[in-house]
Structure formats: C-alpha cells, structure tokens
Amino acid sequence: MVSTTQHDHELQQLEAAIAQIWDKGIELGLDPYPINFEIVPATVMYEIGSYALPGRYSHWTFGKAYHKMKMMYDFGLSRIYEVVINTNPAYAFLLEGNSLIQNKMIIAHVMAHVDFFKNNVYFSHTNRNMLDVVATHAARIREYEFKYGQKTVEAFLDAVMSIQEHIDPDFFIRRKRSQDEEERSPSPPQRPRTPYDDLFELEELHAERERVNEDEMERREPPRPEKDLVYYIMEHSPVLEPWQRDVMGMIHEEMEYFIPQMQTKILNEGWASFWHSRIMRELDLSSEEFIEFADLHAHVVSPHRGSLNPYYIGYKILEDIERRWDHPTPEEQQRFGRRAGEGRQKLFEVRELENDISFLRNYLTRELVEELDLYIYQLRDEEEWVITDKTWEHVRDQLVADMTNFGFPYIEVLDGDYNRNRELYLRHRFEGAELDLEYAQKTMEYIYKMWGRDVHLETVLDGEPVVLHFDGDEHWED
Amino acid sequence: MSVQRHDWSLQRKGYIDQQRHKERVREAIRKNLGSIVSNESIILSDGKKTVRIPIRSLDEYRFRFDHRKKKHVGQGDGHSKVGDVIGRESQGRGPGRGAGAGDRPGVDYYEAEVEIDEIAKMVFDDLHLPYLEEKKKQAIRSRQIRFNEVRRTGILTNLDKRRTILENLKRMAQETGKARMGPIRKEDLRFRTWDEDIKYESNAVVLAMMDVSGSMGEFKKYIARSFYFWMVRFLRTKYDNVKIVFISHHTEAKEVTEEEFFTQGESGGTVVSSAYRLALDIIKERYHPADWNIYPFHFSDGDNYYSDNDEAVRLADKLIATCNLFGYGEIGEEEFTSYRRASGALLSIFEERLQNKDRFVGVRIDSKEDVYPALKAFFGKRGEWV
Numbered sequence: 001m002v003s004t005t006q007h008d009h010e011l012q013q014l015e016a017a018i019a020q021i022w023d024k025g026i027e028l029g030l031d032p033y034p035i036n037f038e039i040v041p042a043t044v045m046y047e048i049g050s051y052a053l054p055g056r057y058s059h060w061t062f063g064k065a066y067h068k069m070k071m072m073y074d075f076g077l078s079r080i081y082e083v084v085i086n087t088n089p090a091y092a093f094l095l096e097g098n099s100l101i102q103n104k105m106i107i108a109h110v111m112a113h114v115d116f117f118k119n120n121v122y123f124s125h126t127n128r129n130m131l132d133v134v135a136t137h138a139a140r141i142r143e144y145e146f147k148y149g150q151k152t153v154e155a156f157l158d159a160v161m162s163i164q165e166h167i168d169p170d171f172f173i174r175r176k177r178s179q180d181e182e183e184r185s186p187s188p189p190q191r192p193r194t195p196y197d198d199l200f201e202l203e204e205l206h207a208e209r210e211r212v213n214e215d216e217m218e219r220r221e222p223p224r225p226e227k228d229l230v231y232y233i234m235e236h237s238p239v240l241e242p243w244q245r246d247v248m249g250m251i252h253e254e255m256e257y258f259i260p261q262m263q264t265k266i267l268n269e270g271w272a273s274f275w276h277s278r279i280m281r282e283l284d285l286s287s288e289e290f291i292e293f294a295d296l297h298a299h300v301v302s303p304h305r306g307s308l309n310p311y312y313i314g315y316k317i318l319e320d321i322e323r324r325w326d327h328p329t330p331e332e333q334q335r336f337g338r339r340a341g342e343g344r345q346k347l348f349e350v351r352e353l354e355n356d357i358s359f360l361r362n363y364l365t366r367e368l369v370e371e372l373d374l375y376i377y378q379l380r381d382e383e384e385w386v387i388t389d390k391t392w393e394h395v396r397d398q399l400v401a402d403m404t405n406f407g408f409p410y411i412e413v414l415d416g417d418y419n420r421n422r423e424l425y426l427r428h429r430f431e432g433a434e435l436d437l438e439y440a441q442k443t444m445e446y447i448y449k450m451w452g453r454d455v456h457l458e459t460v461l462d463g464e465p466v467v468l469h470f471d472g473d474e475h476w477e478d
Numbered sequence: 479m480s481v482q483r484h485d486w487s488l489q490r491k492g493y494i495d496q497q498r499h500k501e502r503v504r505e506a507i508r509k510n511l512g513s514i515v516s517n518e519s520i521i522l523s524d525g526k527k528t529v530r531i532p533i534r535s536l537d538e539y540r541f542r543f544d545h546r547k548k549k550h551v552g553q554g555d556g557h558s559k560v561g562d563v564i565g566r567e568s569q570g571r572g573p574g575r576g577a578g579a580g581d582r583p584g585v586d587y588y589e590a591e592v593e594i595d596e597i598a599k600m601v602f603d604d605l606h607l608p609y610l611e612e613k614k615k616q617a618i619r620s621r622q623i624r625f626n627e628v629r630r631t632g633i634l635t636n637l638d639k640r641r642t643i644l645e646n647l648k649r650m651a652q653e654t655g656k657a658r659m660g661p662i663r664k665e666d667l668r669f670r671t672w673d674e675d676i677k678y679e680s681n682a683v684v685l686a687m688m689d690v691s692g693s694m695g696e697f698k699k700y701i702a703r704s705f706y707f708w709m710v711r712f713l714r715t716k717y718d719n720v721k722i723v724f725i726s727h728h729t730e731a732k733e734v735t736e737e738e739f740f741t742q743g744e745s746g747g748t749v750v751s752s753a754y755r756l757a758l759d760i761i762k763e764r765y766h767p768a769d770w771n772i773y774p775f776h777f778s779d780g781d782n783y784y785s786d787n788d789e790a791v792r793l794a795d796k797l798i799a800t801c802n803l804f805g806y807g808e809i810g811e812e813e814f815t816s817y818r819r820a821s822g823a824l825l826s827i828f829e830e831r832l833q834n835k836d837r838f839v840g841v842r843i844d845s846k847e848d849v850y851p852a853l854k855a856f857f858g859k860r861g862e863w864v
Contacts, residue, residue, distance in 0.1 A: 007483065014481045037481040047492035060502050061538055063495030070492075154498075162540045303553045373554040377564055379546050385565035387558055388549070399551050409541045428541070433548040435541060442539035 014039075014094075017104050024279050025111045029348060032114035033128075034089040037107070041096045046070045048083045048093055052258065056134045057141040057250075059157050082106045086117040086261070088128035101292045104283070105276050112275035115351075116268050122260040122355050125172040130257050137250040144243050156244055159446040160230065160251050165408045167252055168228035169259045225427065226413040229447075230255070233424075236416050239452030248450075262406040263355045270314015271351055273301050277315075303372070316372060317363050322347055356403045364399070366392040374399075401431065409435055414458070424451045428459035435459055437468075444470040499536075503590045506536055508600055515601060515853070516704045516846035523594060530589045601850075602712050605857035607682060607771070607802075625672045632669025641668040682771040682802075683721040684713060685757045688739065689778035691728040691748040698809040702777035703740055704849050705807065709775070710736070712857065723760055727753035729783075733760070750782045750824065754793035761800055772801035775856070780808040780823035790824065791831045798834045805856045810844040 018037060025032070040048070048054045050065035072078040081098060085091040092110040094103055117123050127133060145153045168174065226232045234240070234248035261268070280293050301312045324332070326343035333339070350359065369392040376389040376398050389395070404410070415425035424447065428435060444455045448470055457468040461477075468477050507514060514520070519529040552564065628638060643659065646666040651657040686709070688694075688702050713720040724739035725731055728746035731753040757774055765772060774797050782790060798804045808825040825840050832838055841852045 011481050011483065018481065039481065039483045040486060043492065044486045050492060058491065058495050058498070060495060060498040063492065063497065063499035064536070066492040067496045067499060161538070165540065303555075308551060308553055373556045373558055375552055375554060375558050375560075376549050377552050378549045379567065382546075383567050384563045385567070387552075387554075387560050387562045387564060390558070390560055395551055398549055402551065409543060411541055433543045436544040439537075439539050439542050442537075443541050446539065 011039075013100055014103060017100065018107055020283065021104060021107045021111065021279055024282055025108065025115075025275070028275075028278065028282075029344065030111060030115040030275065031119060032090070032111050033087075033118050035084075035092050035110065035114055036089055037092050037094060037110075039094050039096050042073055043070070045080055045083065045093060045095050046073060049080050053085060053130060053134050053254075055131060055138055056254070057138040057157075058145075059161070060154065061161065082110055084110045084113045085131065086114075086123065086126060086128070086257075087131055088118075090114040090117065091131075099292070101285075101289050102296060105280055105293055105296055108276040108279040109272045111279075112272040113268060115275075116264070116271050119348075119352050120260070120264060120268075120355075121353055122263055126257050126260055127253075130254075133257075134254060137254065140250065141247065144247065148243065153247070156247060156449075157251075159449045160248055162443045162446040163229045163233075164251050164255050165262075165406065166227070166229035166411055167231060167255050167259065169256075169263065171228065171231070171252075171256055221416045222413055227410070228252075229411060229413060229426075232413045232416065233447070233450050237451050238422055240450065244450075259406065260355075263357075263403075266310040266314040266317075266356045266403075267351070267354055267359045268314070269311040270316075270318050273297075273311050273315040274318045274347075277301075308374075313372070314359075317359065317368060318347060318350070320365065320368055321350060321363055357400055360396060360399050360403065364396045369395050401433070404431070409433070411457075418456060419454075421453065423454040423456065426455065426457045428457060430460045434461060437461065440468065441470065441475050444468065444475075448472055502536060503592065504596070504600075507531075507590075507592065507597060511597075511601060512847050512850045514597060515708060516701070516849045520594060520597065521700070521704045521707050526594070528591050528593050530591055536590070598708075598711055601708060601853070604854060605712055607713070607773070607857065625670045627671045627673065628668050629671050630665075630668065632671055636670045638668045638670045642666050681719045681721075681769065682713070682773060683723060683765045684709070685723050685725060685760065685772070685774040686710075686739065687725045687727065687731075687753045687757065687774065687776040689728070689748055689750070689753075689776075690726045690742050691746050691779075691781070693748065693779050693781045694809075698779050701809045701843050701846065701849060702807070704846070705777065705843075705852060706740070706775075708849075708853055709856075712853075721765070723757075725753050725756055725760075727756075731756040748778065748782050749786045750776075750778060751786050751789040751793050754790065754797055758793065758796060758800070767800045773803055773805070774801055775805040775807070777807045777809060778824060779810075780825055782824050787824070787827055791827060794828065794838075795833045798832070798837050801837070803837050803839065803856075806838070806840045807852055808840070808842050810842060 014037070046066055046069040050069055051062050056062070069078075069080070073080075079095070081095055081102060083093045085093075090110075092107075092114075094106060098106065117126075141153065141157075221236075222232065230248055230252045234245050234252065237245075240248075277297055280297070285293060301309070301315045303309055303312050322343035324343075325338065325346040326341055328336075328338040328340060350363070354362065374390075374392075374395045375387045376395055377385050377387045380386045380388075410429040410431070412427055412429065413424065414427045416422065418425035426447075440457065440459070444457060447455045454469065454471045456470075459466060459468065466477050468475065514531060517529075517531055519531060523529050546567075554562075554564075558564075625636075628641060642662065645668060646659055646662050647657050649663075649666060650660040654660070686706055688699075688706070690699070694702075710722060713722065722736070724734050724736055726734050726739055726742055727749070729749045729752065733756065734742070753776065754774075761767065761770075761772060794804065794806075806825065806828060808823060825842060828838065828840055829835075839855055841848075841855050843849060843852055
C-alpha cells in the first residue's frame with residue numbers, strides 16, 4: 001500500500017505531463033479551474049463512477065450500479081478511464097494502471113471538461129463546493145436512518161428517486177425571485193407605446209377573461225402548471241414528516257447540480273474529445289506513443305453501430321464548426337458576413353452559450369447527417385427494428401426531441417387540490433412519444449406514498465388521450 | 479495542480495451498498511419463492527452453481543418512454559437505406575415465462591445472478607422431516623476412523639516414519655553423544671493407530687415413486703421433477719443419513735437410478751399398485767421399519783386403471799402402516815382446473831377410502847406455483863416427534 005519508488009517515479013512522470021499539457025491548453029485558450037488529480041484503484045474508481053460524486057448518501061441503487069460496473073470491468077468488457085468532478089478546484093480521478101499515454105490523453109480531456117464546467121452558461125449556477133454539500137447530506141440521511149430505521153428511509157428514498165429528474169432546471173431563477181420579492185413589492189410593468197399595441201391589448205383581454213375564469217374556479221393551486229414535481233410535493237404534500245421534506249430538499253439540491261451535466265452531454269464530451277485530440281497533436285510524441293494515442297482516440301470517438309456515441313457526434317460537429325468558420329463559403333461570407341479564420345473564436349462561443357438541444361439545432365447540418373449516416377428507426381409489426389426515415393431535418397428534430405427534458409417525459413402538476421380533496425392531478429405533456437405504462441403506474445404508486453392522496457395522470461396511450469388513476473390500492477384509467 | 483495517491487483501503491461504501499442491493503435481491507426472492515422454486519433455470523440447472531432469475535421488484539421505476547413505441551436515432555456504417563432491418567425483437571426470454579397481465583415480451587427487467595444454494599437455504603428454512611421417530615439407534619451408527627495415537631507395536635504399513643527417526647536420533651544422542659542417525663532397532667519403531675468414533679444418527683429412506691405412463695405429459699413430469707429436485711436437495715442437505723430409492727412405474731414398476739428417474743421416456747398405462755408392491759418389497763428386504771424412518775412419495779396424474787383402484791388403496795394402507803408419512807401428489811393438466819377428474823382420480827379415492835389418514839398427505843398440483851405449497855404440505859412442521 002505504501003508508495004514505492006516505482007510509484008514515486010510514476011507520479012513524477014505524471015506531474016511533468018500535467019504541467020506540459022496544462023501550459024499547452026492555456027496557450028490554446030482553455031480556461032479551467034485548477035485541478036487536483038488523483039490515482040485510484042479500480043474499486044474506488046467504480047465507486048465514484050456509480051455515485052456520480054464521492055461521498056454521496058447510501059442507497060441500494062448505487063450498490064447495484066457499482067456491482068454492474070465492477071463486473072463489466074472484471075470481465076474486461078468496459079473500463080472507465082477517468083471521472084472528473086465539477087468543483088473549484090476540480091477533482092479528476094485516474095485509474096491505477098493507466099499507461100502514461102492514456103493518462104496524458106485523459107489529462108487533456110479532463111482539462112477541457114473543467115474548462116466547460118467553468119465557462120458554459122448552464123453551469124453558471126452550480127455549486128462548486130458540492131462535495132461538502134453531498135457529504136453533509138449523507139451524514140444527515142445516515143442520522144435519519146439511525147433515528148427512523150434504515151428500511152423506512154430507504155423506502156422513502158426509493159419514492160423520491162423515482163421522480164428526481166422532474167425538477168425545474170431553472171430553479172435558481174425562482175430561488176432568486178423569491179428572495180427579491182421579499183425586498184420589493186412588484187409594480188405593474190410600464191410599456192413603451194408601439195405600433196403593435198392593439199395586439200398587446202388583445203392579449204390583455206384574453207388574460208382578463210382567464211382571470212375571470214380563475215375567479216369562478218376560485219384560486220387554482222398551483223396557479224401555473226408546475227414542472228418541479230419534487231419541489232411541489234415537498235412544499236405541499238399533506239402527509240410528509242419534516243425529515244421527509246428535508247430528504248426531498250437534499251435530493252432536489254443534488255439534482256440541480258447534476259442537471260446541467262444532463263443537458264450538455266453531447267457538447268461537453270465532444271468538447272473534451274476535441275481538445276484532447278488538439279492538445280495531443282501538439283505534444284512531442286514518439287511515433288509509438290502517437291500510435292497508442294491514435295488507437296485510444298479512435299476507441300473513444302468511434303461510432304457505435306445502431307446507437308449513438310455522444311463523444312463522436314459532439315466531436316464531429318465541433319470539428320465541422322471549426323472548419324466552416326475557418327473557411328467559410330463565398331455564400332456564407334456574403335450572407336452572414338463571416339470572415340475566414342474565425343473557427344477558434346466560434347468554438348469558444350459555442351462552448352459558452354449552447355446546450356445539447358441548441359447545439360444540435362444550430363449546428364447539425366445536412367452534410368453532417370449524411371456523413372455520419374444518421375437515420376430514424378422504429379419497431380415495425382412488433383418484431384423488426386427498421387430504418388424508416390433519413391430526411392435530415394427529421395433526424396435532427398428527433399435527436400432534439402430525444403434531448404428535450406434530458407430525455408425524460410415532461411410531467412407537470414396541474415392541480416394540487418383535485419376533486420377539492422387535495423388529490424394530485426399530473427399531466428404528461430405529450431409530444432409524440434408515449435409512456436411506458438407499467439413504469440408510469442409504479443411511479444404513481446411512489447408518488448402516492450409521498451402525496452398521501454389519489455394521484456391522477458393525464459397522458460396518451462395507443463393514440464387516445466387517457467387519465468390514469470391510482471387510489472392507493474388500485475389502478476384504473478378513463 | 480497536483481497528483482496524489484491516497485490509501486483507499488478503508489473505502490468500502492460501494493461494497494456496503496452492494497450488500498444492501500444484495501439484501502434487496504434476497505428479499506425479493508423470499509417473496510417470490512412460490513414461482514422461483516419451479517423456475518426452469520433452477521430445475522434444469524444441471525449442476526450449475528448459480529442461475530439467473532428475473533426479479534421485477536428491483537427495477538428502478540420512473541416516468542419513461544415506451545421504447546417500443548417511439549422513434550429512435552441511430553447511426554449506420556455509411557450505407558444505410560430506408561427499409562433496412564437493423565434488429566429483431568426477441569420473443570420472450572427463455573422458455574416458460576408465461577405472460578401475466580401486462581407482461582409484454584422484451585420489456586427488460588432485472589435479472590439477478592443467484593446461487594442455488596442460497597435459494598435452497600430459504601426454501602428449506604421452512605421444511606422439516608415430519609414424524610422423525612426414535613428408532614433403534616445401534617442399527618444406524620456411522621463409523622469414523624481417526625488416526626490419533628502412536629504405539630510401539632503395530633503393523634508395518636502403519637509405521638510412523640518421522641517419529642521412528644526421531645526416536646532413533648534421541649537414542650543415538652543418548653548413546654554416542656551425537657544426534658545423528660544410526661541403525662534402527664526394534665525399540666525405535668513407532669506405529670500409528672486409530673480410534674473409532676461411533677456416531678448415532680437417525681436414519682431415513684425416501685421411496686420416490688413416479689408415474690411415467692403415457693398420460694404423464696411434459697408439464698406433469700416437469701412438476702414431479704421440480705418437486706423431487708427440491709426434495710432430494712432438501713434431504714441431502716438437512717440430514718446425513720438419508721437413502722433415496724427411485725421407483726418409476728407405468729403398468730409395471732422398477733427401481734431405477736436417479737438419472738433414469740428424471741430423464742426417462744413415457745409409455746403405457748398406469749397400474750399404481752405395482753409401484754406400491756415394489757416399495758413394500760424393498761422395505762421388507764432392506765429397510766426394516768424398526769431401524770428406518772420411511773417416507774414414500776408418489777407422483778401421478780391419478781389416471782389409474784379402474785380395476786386396480788382397490789388394490790392400490792389396500793397397498794397404500796399397508797405402506798402407511800409401515801412408514802412415517804405417505805405423500806401423494808396428483809398433477810393436473812396445465813391451465814385446466816380439476817373438474818375433469820373430480821371423481822375418477824386417485825386422490826379423491828384415497829381421501830375417501832384410506833383407513834389411516836393421519837399419516838397421509840395428498841395434494842393436487844395444477845400449476846408451477848403449486849409446487850412450493852406442496853413441498854410445505856409434505857415437509858411442514860407438523861406432528862414432529864422431537
């Protein structure tokens with residue numbers, strides 16, 4: 001266990017490599033937080049990987065993920081080379097036994113991730129001391145386990161985690177607003193006079209009518225559809241104990257931290273892959289080292305047959321952007337006033353402003369869809385998966401749809417006092433993809449545990465609008 | 479910027495939560511033992527130590543899309559065309575997993591890798607050999623020989639060479655002042671010798687009888703097989719001294735090996751009394767009721783030759799008189815309720831006409847889920863003589 005001279009030598013080599021790569025990255029324009037690198041054995045690597053952050057609370061699902069990852073590693077099926085944590089300073093974990101070249105590539109990769117964490121606008125509100133926060137959460141949940149029993153706490157966590165993705169990604173705005181509201185009372189906004197006033201007046205008229213409707217129905221709760229299920233249930237559930245609301249608050253806070261990562265998977269991985277390849281090219285590698293690197297790089301950004309590799313898609317789009325802004329066509333120069341050689345500058349703009357949805361919508365071009373050979377496929381006659389469409393706009397729009405709400409169905413609270421009986425009425429905003437009925441029903445059972453009254457869910461099944469109900473014992477639909 | 483390497487050897491969070499997960503798996507198995515005990519992957523495990531069994535309660539439920547009903551984006555190798563088939567939906571998984579309500583094939587569920595021994599332990603927690611009586615113990619001792627003594631005399635094959643040389647060295651040191659080997663004399667010789675441990679145990683024999691006639695189809699044999707699978711495992715794990723005699727019969731009965739018993743083909747009609755007669759003969763010859771606890775078990779579909787019923791009942795009574803417990807399992811048609819043979823079947827005849835019903839357990843098995851209750855009925859904690 002104690003470090004030997006061989007270890008010392010390895011560490012020295014690695015430190016030298018880090019210094020070199022760091023200088024190169026800064027020179028090329030990257031702007032990361034400082035990074036603490038740490039070499040860890042496989043068991044620890046997979047633990048960090050399965051909890052997403054070291055030191056998080058205990059739950060069997062993490063154990064399940066850990067077991068699975070570890071088994072894949074033991075059988076040589078997959079390998080995590082690194083985990084990087086979005087904090088300031090950032091933490092990066094390298095797997096013990098990585099070769100020096102592997103580590104060099106990973107260091108460059110990690111550096112770009114941290115640059116992304118620091119500069120992408122969707123991360124601007126993430127808590128950079130999250131390790132401390134999750135550690136206190138873990139301690140508090142452990143305390144609750146001690147007080148109320150592990151089984152009780154576990155059962156409640158099961159329920160909360162079933163809806164943990166359903167929070168408002170812009171929650172920080174609401175947090176800020178409620179602070180501001182305490183400071184000043186709102187006054188009606190003043191509008192400058194414009195030629196479109198008649199339109200605005202129409203809108204006001206409409207709003208007026210709505211207000212009357214609202215009065216008739218008395219005050220609706222929530223006043224507007226509420227996307228943040230965790231927050232809503234935590235605040236308004238008639239049955240939760242204080243410790244349960246606390247647990248929900250903790251999970252909410254952790255999910256606020258993770259959601260930017262879920263929103264930028266393709267862009268962030270593409271960005272890191274783009275930069276590790278750029279930086280490695282600029283290092284003085286021997287031809288053997290270069291071959292090893294090329295092999296590894298090809299492994300990371302290779303297309304997956306039949307599915308999508310986010311690293312690969314992101315990487316290809318970024319390369320394409322660089323090319324198009326470095327060497328714009330005459331048409332692009334004329335129509336958009338684009339000048340040659342702006343590729344680098346454009347890339348940094350993209351990394352600052354986009355998330356996966358806007359990234360794909362703005363930069364996945366017809367040429368790329370064709371070059372990458374992307375297609376839409378679906379199940380035909382319940383037995384064959386068939387390619388059904390290759391129209392590039394459709395492919396792009398389907399990808400965007402898959403990224404919407406980070407790939408989860410969009411569910412919102414319409415009424416927290418349904419039937420005037422404090423029942424919970426949810427709506428699935430149907431956008432073409434139907435819910436998995438069994439999973440939806442089981443999730444409603446979990447929500448029932450947290451809400452304590454009947455739960456209703458409006459959705460579409462087999463093309464027909466339907467409302468699912470659960471009353472604590474039975475499911476039915478109409 | 480820094481690189482570090484810490485001692486992580488005390489870090490065990492992942493491991494601990496893995497245990498929590500394992501505990502969940504175990505709980506789920508315990509709740510579903512009824513359907514698990516007749517799971518093909520176990521019954522046909524054929525010596526494997528672990529099996530994969532589906533455990534639905536370990537899914538992590540959340541709102542998600544039905545992936546079979548939605549469009550997906552994929553990537554080809556540069557030559558994909560509209561209309562290409564890129565995959566096929568596998569129909570169900572493995573044999574036998576019947577379609578329960580809302581049970582669509584291809585829906586992925588969690589499969590746990592479980593050791594059969596672990597499942598066996600849970601099954602057997604509830605089981606006991608009933609009516610385990612005090613029989614004459616001397617007849618059932620087991621001998622254990624342990625070499626644990628050293629003597630100066632003995633037979634040469636048991637010579638303890640190390641000790642003999644040691645004695646020689648000691649004697650030489652005494653005589654010449656130098657500890658080195660000299661000629662070996664008779665007084666140097668040492669021999670190992672043994673003790674006999676005699677353990678007294680109660681002894682049991684199971685007479686496993688199965689109908690292999692033409693009317694015993696795949697499903698029925700499978701049921702009998704799953705039952706005996708657990709019975710054999712149970713008896714062999716819980717008690718040291720258990721003998722099992724396998725008797726298969728159609729119109730005639732014969733004693734067979736365990737392997738033949740479970741793999742044999744089917745033919746002919748059914749004369750139940752033939753099996754009981756053979757069982758009685760075997761008891762008479764080899765397993766005297768004074769020394770042995772005797773457990774005859776018989777599986778059949780109840781389709782006995784009409785003219786044999788009287789004889790079958792008479793011999794069953796005779797068997798019951800000699801044994802601790804007589805078990806009879808009647809296996810119905812799959813997905814059929816019992817209306818068809820409500821009258822003619824052997825089970826109802828036994829229940830009506832047997833003289834001695836105290837030590838008779840009859841069960842009817844119509845589906846795989848009935849196997850576990852049957853095991854419990856046969857090996858329940860009832861009437862134990864402790």
